[in-house]
Amino acid sequence: MEINMNGKVIVITGASSGMGAAAARHLSALGATVVLGARRADRIETLAKEIQDQGGKALAIATDVTQRDQVKKLVDSAVGQFGRVDVILNNAGVMPLSPMDRLNVAEWDTMIDVNLKGVLNGIAAVLPHMKEQKSGQIINTASVAGHKVFTGSAVYSATKFAVRALTEGLRMEVKPYNIRTTIVCPGAVKTELLDHITEADIQQANKEYVGAVGISPDSFARVIAFAISQPEDVDINEIIFRPTSQEL
Ligand code: NDP
Numbered sequence: 459m460e461i462n463m464n465g466k467v468i469v470i471t472g473a474s475s476g477m478g479a480a481a482a483r484h485l486s487a488l489g490a491t492v493v494l495g496a497r498r499a500d501r502i503e504t505l506a507k508e509i510q511d512q513g514g515k516a517l518a519i520a521t522d523v524t525q526r527d528q529v530k531k532l533v534d535s536a537v538g539q540f541g542r543v544d545v546i547l548n549n550a551g552v553m554p555l556s557p558m559d560r561l562n563v564a565e566w567d568t569m570i571d572v573n574l575k576g577v578l579n580g581i582a583a584v585l586p587h588m589k590e591q592k593s594g595q596i597i598n599t600a601s602v603a604g605h606k607v608f609t610g611s612a613v614y615s616a617t618k619f620a621v622r623a624l625t626e627g628l629r630m631e632v633k634p635y636n637i638r639t640t641i642v643c644p645g646a647v648k649t650e651l652l653d654h655i656t657e658a659d660i661q662q663a664n665k666e667y668v669g670a671v672g673i674s675p676d677s678f679a680r681v682i683a684f685a686i687s688q689p690e691d692v693d694i695n696e697i698i699f700r701p702t703s704q705e706l
Contacts, residue, residue: 461687463490467540468686469533470494471523471580472550474501476649477599477678481547484679485686486514493536493543495521495529496550515540523550523576526583533583543587545686548580549599555610555664556657565656566613573617574624581628588637595638595686598625602645602700610660618643622696629695638693640685645700648672673701 468485472478474496482492486509494502494516502518509516517539521532536543551573554565577598588594603611604618622641629639646668655661677699685694 461488461683463488463683463686465489465491466544466686467491467493467536467542468545468547469536469543469580469584470547470549471521471529471532471576472496472599473505473518474498476651477644477647477675478547478549479505480675480679481549481682482509482516484676484683486512486516488683488687490545490686491515491540492517493532493540494518495523495532497522523548523579524571526579529576529579530583533580533587537587542591543584543594545595545597546580546584547597547599547682548577549597550576551599551651552654553603553614553651554655555614555660556655557610557660558612560657562656569613569617573614574620577621578624581624585632585637588632589635592636593690594635595640596625596628596632597640597642597682597685600625600641600643602643602698602704602706604641604643605698606706608706626695629693636690638690640694641696642678642681642685643696643698644678644681645698645704645706646672647675647678649675671701671703 468490473482473494499520506516506518519532521528556562600621601618603615604622607615625641652664
């Protein structure tokens, strides 16, 4: 199937590595204009230049998704420079897994701030523009861990269950504005996500597992392209994908 993004303007948070960076490259290659947000400015600027050097359109704006004004600036810059925002991919996330009795309470807060409030900040930033345009698509990255809880995932899973809940509520509410909503739930994908697990035993176990079964972030990029490229009257509401060898 040939996919063409028809110059859609797509804002991507968490674009500095892993699945966000893979999505940026793939969507740009398909003809999208990509607006990249993440805290590591050097990474997204290098990626934007790579895309521009290949003839694509890209803009990089250092963004911490926990800061509502920064996410608004990211989206407003996309509209200011390219005239509209067709899609936001709320993808920034962190996963410092640990059992709750280790009381890594600061990490609980960070997961709620990035994985949940960060998504809310993205929604708040695009809704006024998309309502006015009477079109748009809000894609939120949840997880298989947003369907299943496992030992060590309680808080992370709670944030991803919450992302699914709020996206479903949003789906119903934005009907008058012709806005599509999509939840994407990846299984094990090889990215930098596990590098930030602070508990050595948990990190090792997860690295062994994802090292054995994990798939390329390109899988995510193709799923995103599929959801965006449907005709405007088709709304792909949720996709779960896993490595074929993943049991969980
Ligand atoms: P990576 O660690 O490679 O990417 C995470 C991205 O999130 C980075 O670009 C990082 O950028 C960004 N990020 C983290 N905190 C913030 C913040 N406060 N503000 C802005 N950006 C932030 O991991 P993945 O690509 O795997 O993760 C992408 C999403 O996929 C996450 O939501 C994750 O929960 C989800 N996911 C991942 C799975 C996997 O197996 N890899 C499985 C299921 C879901 P920077 O540090 O530069 O700010």
